Amino acid sequence: MTAKHRIGQGILNFIFVLLCVAAVAPFLLLLSSSLTEEATLLREGYNFFPSKFSLESYAYLMGSASKITKGYGITVFVTLVGTVCGMLMTFLFAYPLSRRELPHRTFFSFFVFFTMLFNGGLVPTYMMWTQTFHIRNTLWALIIPGLLMNGFNIIMMRSFFNSSIPNELVEAARIDGAGEYRVLFQVVLPLSKPMIATIGLMIGLRYWNDWTNSLYYITDENLYSIQAILNTIISNVQFLSSGQAIGSAYSAANLPSVGIRMAIAVIGIIPILCIYPFFQKYFVKGIVVGGVKG
Amino acid sequence: MAKTAVKPSKKKGMKGTSRTSLALISMMVPGIIYLIINNYIPMAGLVVAFKQFDYAKGIWGSGWAGFGNFTYLFKTRDAFNIVRNTLLYNIVFIILGNILAITVAIMLNFLKGQMNKKVYQTLILIPYLISMVVVSYIVYGFLSMDSGFVNKLITAFGGTAVSWYTQAKYWPVILTIVHLWSGFGYSSIVYYATVIGIDSSLYEAASIDGANVWKQIWHITLPGLRITIITLVLMAMGRMFYSDFGLFYQVPMRSGLLSSATDTIDVFVYKALTQLNDVGRSSAAGLLQSVLGFIMVLSANLIVSKVDSDSALF
Amino acid sequence: MKIRKFLAIALAGAMTLSLAACGGSGSAGSAGSGSGNAGGGSESAAGAGESTAEVENVVVAIPTFFDVKDAQMVADAINAISAEKYGVTVTLEFIALGNWAQQTNLLLTSDEVDVLAFYQTPLTTFIKNNQALPLENYVANASDEFKAVWSDAELQGTSMNGHIYSIPNLRNFGNIRGLDIDENIAAEFGIENGQHMTMDEVSDFLYAAHEKYPDRYAIVPQAGSSMVSGWTWDGLGDGKFIGVLEDCGQDLTVKNLFDTDDFRDFCSYTRKWYQDGLTMADALSNTEDGKNLIRAGKAVCCLENYAVDTAEGCIRTIIIDPWAVSNSYAELSYGINTNSSKPDAAWKALEMFYIDKDICELLTNGIEGTHYTVNEDGTTTFTESDGYQMAAIAWVLPYSGYAHPMAANGPTYFEDLIEFNNSCAKSKGLGFAFDSTSVANQYTACCNVMDKYYTAIMSGTVDLESTIEQANAEFEAAGLADIIAAKQEQLDAFLAAQ
Structure with missing residues (x-):
């Protein structure tokens, strides 16, 4: 029995090593190409081991350090503020949805679910945020539109409350005379750590990786996040290589090379890889998927 | 059914309840305001799908176009093609993606040891973090005609190099692999979260009864995952007419020859309208996608609720 | 039963909200159109505007490849001249070329930009969508220096149906x-x-x-x-x-x-x-x-x-x-947003970019000593600072003809460029631009076919005859004949009017 078990574990571990290799190998390719000398990269293509090692891509990024560091600063700030606000709003919205005392509970559930299926499209949303709220070229533009709250997170959090917060506990607290807000913050919140960590990570990831809000609302490059910088470089390259550029007077030599694009991609991913393991144990406990009406 | 049971107690504590509901609703106020501003008011802008959008006149001042903005979607020979592509890819992605994720989640559950579990969980999430544009470069690194790994491998075994970016027939497979690769880690962890929530005493009881691993999976794990699976699949069905733009537009490196296999509704609309800047037409496509997706969810949910009302989404 | 009730409530809710929104945004929309009309109607005030003391600020969007860190510094230097001389100040917004189409298209939905380049999307599209303000009245009342820059014939290249919609910029037209x-x-x-x-x-x-x-x-x-x-x-x-x-x-x-x-x-x-x-x-x-x-x-x-x-x-x-080619002049040109709330000031800013030598120099090369130095032969060299290098892509700017050229381009670069433009052969359709509105559906479909085959055939990657045959079959189904007929008809009408 134990021998059989051990073989089974061996096979499982082997499969997972394969899966991990499949998942990581392309990332290593990315890393290695960011460490390869430019001309070599153009001549030989991508290799898992740089045939001619060079730190020039990273040196270039250090050279435009103020831009990259500023981009990092923006990304970190926006991620932190956005995640905290988004968390709080999601938390405050999802909890009442999980309570039977909430009047028109079904209506509110659908109110959320509807937003997952329909959206007004880019232009109306853009007009809303820029003409009524004037958030263009402000940090708010990176935080507020689209990312703060989404239906999936609300429904997931609500399902967590339904399944993991014993109703008796809430009832007991209320009999002791605690108001709804006290119940929420003193009883429910401490029990919701896994949920908070999970939804927090999900919201945080979206903020960290977002470049669309920059594309729509930001033209001031002082407000570019890391992902926006990367995306702008890549879209410039794509525009040039589409052959649409008129005249010939552009100097493509000034555009960051493939190696640099890869290097920016790498430095955009590394922080997440460092943070994720700390969230992991909560992550798994926090994910609860359930229906809309709950 | 549950409602009737609750009702009497509700009436008894009417006073307390109204204060409670007020407090509860007050919590939701920020979220409600946000959803109204960010989602519902712009939804009114969908009316632009029926308008000949004039920038000087705005959404409301522009003249009506009736269904004129929709016709271009059906005028082409490609109309059938793009709808077929979108639906087929989504169906394949939903089926294979879920099978793969559930398999990985179950394997993860059977795995012993904390450290290796943690490492595996971290590593398989990496693809999820890489943006599609960067993925497209990586894919190119594998598939490029003369410096790509796949061709190096093929020629090393004596085959002839394949020109991947000019032959559409390979791309349904390539795109499926790329999609599964980039998403499997994340969805595995979502399923794994449910799997570990299943009461472990059920397994113990089963193994005492002599049920082998396969039987345990079949009779305990999969039923335990039922609601999660149905919920995720139903939600995915709402997005049935959408596609991951990055995957279908960037990863094929915009090679026109591949378009019969890689054009989905989103890509087609994007390509068709970059020259025309036509807000009305792109809204029309978006509206159609949403409405069709909505119908899909409703009907799928109806079927589910007929068969197994507990698992239905709503 | 349950579902139907939920849905009824949800839909009713959504409708109420949408209706409420109609009211709200509706007034915003009509305000926008009001300002558009005001823009068209107030052209007669262009001359009178100069006498008013108030200095208005105009937002100018210019495409770029680079980071333009010192945009504000250059704008300040321009404003030091323009506020007094022209009664306008400018805010320069440099937008990456890769993001240009998306960002300008959004900007044009409101009055957040006044002067901008019409680029990447055909000028006819901007005109059809009513994104570009007609400028003929402004041009008619413009200064002599301005009229000397482009001839009437050249301005035909950015006109349609008797309206001038934009001003060509200086670059190679051929x-x-x-x-x-x-x-x-x-x-x-x-x-x-x-x-x-x-x-x-x-x-x-x-x-x-x-x-x-x-x-x-x-x-x-x-x-x-x-x-x-x-x-x-x-x-x-x-x-x-x-x-x-x-x-x-x-x-x-x-x-x-x-x-x-x-x-x-x-x-x-x-x-x-x-x-x-x-x-x-x-x-x-x-x-x-x-x-x-x-x-x-x-x-x-x-x-x-x-x-x-x-x-x-x-x-x-x-x-x-x-x-x-026919649309050489219209490929990149500068004009005014129809939603601009101050079209008169916008015009003054636009005009000065074409006539004021100091402002052109600033816009092209940045600030002397900080961004560039002038060599003995009159060419420029960038300094260590990379805060403003628009000179390297001067072809996106409104008019660089008065500026010192970069050393790499030689001392007579701009003279050579203007001479090149004058001497190069021209398509017989010069000044004509096809308006695809009447055949929009066929055009969309044909674009798709073209995207599929054009680069592939051009590069020689695929067999010529069989691919063309296949493409032509798809073109036929997509309605290419309608487009060719419409194009020929518009072209003939254009030539007849010449």
Whole structure:
């Protein structure tokens, strides 16, 4: 029995090593190409081991350090503020949805679910945020539109409350005379750590990786996040290589090379890889998927 | 059914309840305001799908176009093609993606040891973090005609190099692999979260009864995952007419020859309208996608609720 | 039963909200149109505006490839002059070319930008969407210096139905098509800069170079997957080339590009090159610039369109003499947003970019001493600061003609450029731009077919005859004939009116 078990574990571990290799190998390719000398990269293509090692891509990024560091600063700030606000709003919205005392509970559930299926499209949303709220070229533009709250997170959090917060506990607290807000913050919140960590990570990831809000609302490059910088470089390259550029007077030599694009991609991913393991144990406990009406 | 049971107690504590509901609703106020501003008011802008959008006149001042903005979607020979592509890819992605994720989640559950579990969980999430544009470069690194790994491998075994970016027939497979690769880690962890929530005493009881691993999976794990699976699949069905733009537009490196296999509704609309800047037409496509997706969810949910009302989404 | 109730409530809720929104945004929308009308009607006030003391600020959007860190510094320097002299100040917004189409299109929904370049999307589209403010009244009342910059005939290039919608910027209006060759290899083969070559000579050279340098691609695309941008066909204001004039725009019959001799001739060469392994195998998925590949030692040469400028590390030869396509003037031009709340001030800003030498110098080169120094021969050299390098892509700016040229371009660069524009051959359809509104559905469908086949056939990656046959069948189904007919009709009407 134990021998059989051990073989089974061996096979499982082997499969997972394969899966991990499949998942990581392309990332290593990315890393290695960011460490390869430019001309070599153009001549030989991508290799898992740089045939001619060079730190020039990273040196270039250090050279435009103020831009990259500023981009990092923006990304970190926006991620932190956005995640905290988004968390709080999601938390405050999802909890009442999980309570039977909430009047028109079904209506509110659908109110959320509807937003997952329909959206007004880019232009109306853009007009809303820029003409009524004037958030263009402000940090708010990176935080507020689209990312703060989404239906999936609300429904997931609500399902967590339904399944993991014993109703008796809430009832007991209320009999002791605690108001709804006290119940929420003193009883429910401490029990919701896994949920908070999970939804927090999900919201945080979206903020960290977002470049669309920059594309729509930001033209001031002082407000570019890391992902926006990367995306702008890549879209410039794509525009040039589409052959649409008129005249010939552009100097493509000034555009960051493939190696640099890869290097920016790498430095955009590394922080997440460092943070994720700390969230992991909560992550798994926090994910609860359930229906809309709950 | 549950409602009737609750009702009497509700009436008894009417006073307390109204204060409670007020407090509860007050919590939701920020979220409600946000959803109204960010989602519902712009939804009114969908009316632009029926308008000949004039920038000087705005959404409301522009003249009506009736269904004129929709016709271009059906005028082409490609109309059938793009709808077929979108639906087929989504169906394949939903089926294979879920099978793969559930398999990985179950394997993860059977795995012993904390450290290796943690490492595996971290590593398989990496693809999820890489943006599609960067993925497209990586894919190119594998598939490029003369410096790509796949061709190096093929020629090393004596085959002839394949020109991947000019032959559409390979791309349904390539795109499926790329999609599964980039998403499997994340969805595995979502399923794994449910799997570990299943009461472990059920397994113990089963193994005492002599049920082998396969039987345990079949009779305990999969039923335990039922609601999660149905919920995720139903939600995915709402997005049935959408596609991951990055995957279908960037990863094929915009090679026109591949378009019969890689054009989905989103890509087609994007390509068709970059020259025309036509807000009305792109809204029309978006509206159609949403409405069709909505119908899909409703009907799928109806079927589910007929068969197994507990698992239905709503 | 339950579901129906939920849905009824949800839908009712959504409707109520939408209706509420109708009210709210509705008034915003009509306010927008009001300002648009005001813009059209207040043109007579243009002259009177100068006497009012109030200085208005105008937002100007300019495309760029670079980070323009010192945009504010340059704008301040411009404002120091313009506030007093023209009664306007400017805010310069530099927008990355890759984001340009998306961002300007959004900006044009409101009055957040006043003056901007119409670029990347055909000018006819901007006009059709009512995004560009008609300028003819402003032009009529403009200063003499302004009128001296562009002739009436040239302004025809940015006009439609009797309205002038934008002002062309200074760049090369025509292009030479030629071959950029690695300078060392060219020297070995005795090919000189500026030499004429026929396609047969190009072909012979490629085979010879391939033999001598088997490790290099003999030829690579000009950029990305595009073998060369344009050739001898004129899309009549349509960058997708759906219905073209052959022979550098000298033949006035609109034809299907794939049926023209010009196209088939060109592609018969590239097809042969590809089959014989001269062309980069990955031509269709390439993302590099051809000249980068030449400089990296991966390629020998690439086709190129150019005017009076040079390419580092390469010599340039001539295959097709310089000629200008129909919409040369409209490809990049500056105009005013219809939603601008201060069109008069916007016009003043626009006008000064074309007439004020100091402002042009600032906008092109930045601040002397900080961003550049002037050499003895009157050319400029960048300083260490990389805060403002727009001079390297002066072709996107409104008018750089008065500025000092960069050293790399030579002391007479702008004179040469203007001379080049005047002397190059012109398509007979010059000034004409096709309006696809009447055949929009067919046009959308044909664009899709063109995207599918154009770069592939041009690069020689696919078999010529069978692919063209396949493409033409798809074109026919997509309604190409309607587009060609509409194009011919519009072109004939345009020529008749000349």
